[in-house]
Amino acid sequence: MSLSIGGLAKQAGVAIDTVRYYERNGLLAPAGRLASGYRRYGAEELKRLRFIRRAKVLGFTLDDIRSLLALSAERxxxxxxxxxxxxxxxxxxxxxxxxxxxxxxxxxxxxxxxxxxxxxxxxxxxxxxxxxx
Amino acid sequence: MSLSIGGLAKQAGVAIDTVRYYERNGLLAPAGRLASGYRRYGAEELKRLRFIRRAKVLGFTLDDIRSLLALSAERxxxxxxxxxxxxxxxxxxxxxxxxxxxxxxxxxxxxxxxxxxxxxxxxxxxxxxxxxx
DNA sequence: CTTGACTCTGGACCCAGGTCCAGGGTGCAA
DNA sequence: TTGCACCCTGGACCTGGGTCCAGAGTCAAG
Known part of the structure; x- marks a missing residue:
């Protein structure tokens, strides 16, 4: 299963521009690309994007979330x-x-x-x- | 008693730039001027500026406060x-x-x-x- | 092959409420 | 008269979290 940026955004409930914004700002790793330059996403990125969305609901800023993601990666x-x-x-x-x-x-x-x-x-x-x- | 913009700002506990910002945005009436172009303020303006400051503390936005001031004027x-x-x-x-x-x-x-x-x-x-x- | 939906980029713009700046003029005290 | 603090203007910049745009390229169904 592989998603376009539009598919990913839809699954995660955010806008396409938001996905690109998160990538630019280091909340999502640079996405893999097709030969055409189109971004492709897998299940991991969807999970991560949903993580971000939920953390925001809990009142974390994007800065907070960047740290949280790092800490989560370090377990x-x-x-x-x-x-x-x-x-x-x-x-x-x-x-x-x-x-x-x-x-x-x-x-x-x-x-x-x-x-x-x-x-x-x-x-x-x-x-x-x-x-x- | 008459105040320069700096004196007014100090008395009201706001920054000089804030006073000019409020004037530009219709929260304070255009100030009277000296021949030099310097703004001059009286007791009324000080009261009004303090009104704004207190209303802000109570959670009113500047937009709210504009209305509040109008309603106050209309009693x-x-x-x-x-x-x-x-x-x-x-x-x-x-x-x-x-x-x-x-x-x-x-x-x-x-x-x-x-x-x-x-x-x-x-x-x-x-x-x-x-x-x- | 065409058409419409999708995606790419860099950069501008939005909200509120200021804050800062350059380049000039003024007021006052020693 | 010099020196310093103060004031003037228009306009740029800031924070956070996006949102929107033009102009160009791509994908997939029919």
Whole structure:
């Protein structure tokens, strides 16, 4: 079984341009070529492309994924796990930050009657004036 | 009291280039000028710039903020509140998404002993193989 | 053999939100 | 008057992750 770039992209659920972009950026090894110059792919490349797609879903950047692929090739389980843990930490940080924003906004909205004089609107006041928070 | 662009930027805690960028992009009105062409600012502009900075902290995009400023000028409290509520919804969505990612990663990490054969590493397996999740 | 679908390349462009630069003019203090 | 900090402009550049394009070549069905 052998795939054209279009077939590969379809199987993996990404765009053709994305496949070439990944190749250019070292996430996929340079593909084998036909005499015509057309790229050909096998099952390995499909697996790798799907790996990339899943890792992205889990919040890894392409940079992260490059490392992950290298560690995976070296079978370095400990460092794969450590990378996942770092990513988990990042995500926790982002969640915390969003929750901070969320509660700030929630407080403001709850305090705003949604009508009446605009200088009594806590949202506008919070944005306009000096404050501690 | 009157401020140069540098003074304004400093008071508001943003970069000079950012002030000019905001002016170019309609978040700040075109500044008054001295005969030399130097921009001059008053207290109003400082308030407005701080408004922008705070709104950004609360997760509003510059586009959002442009609307917010317009609504604020029109004293349209109801629509300000509605905009804040939409933004709250966005943020909730982002939190939910991150939590989904978080729990996926957490499960994988917890299942991974961090040593041993790489083909027994749940993280690599999850990324490499077909799966439901 | 023709036709339409596919692929090749390098490079430009997109989003947001700035940031930096060169080459010039200005303001003010010693 | 010199010197330094500040300001002006238009336009290029940055990050991340692609997406789109023109112009040319190729593949496969009918």
């Amino acid at each position: 370095d389980v400990a460092r794969v796990r450590a990378a996942a843990q770092r990513k988990l930490g990042d995500i926790e940080l982002r969640i915390t930050e969003l929750e901070r924003i969320h509660s700030g906004l929630r407080t403001l909205i709850d305090a705003c009657p949604g009508h009446g004089r605009s200088d009594a609107c806590p949202i506008l006041n919070a944005l306009s004036q000096e404050q501690d928070a | 349209d409290v109801a629509r300000v509140r509605a905009a804040a509520q939409r933004k709250l919804g966005d943020i909730e969505l982002r939190i939910t998404e991150l939590e989904r990612i978080h729990s996926g990663l957490r499960t994988l990490i917890d299942a991974c002993p961090g040593h041993g054969r790489s083909d027994a590493c749940p993280i690599l397996n999850a990324l490499s193989q077909e799966q439901d999740a």
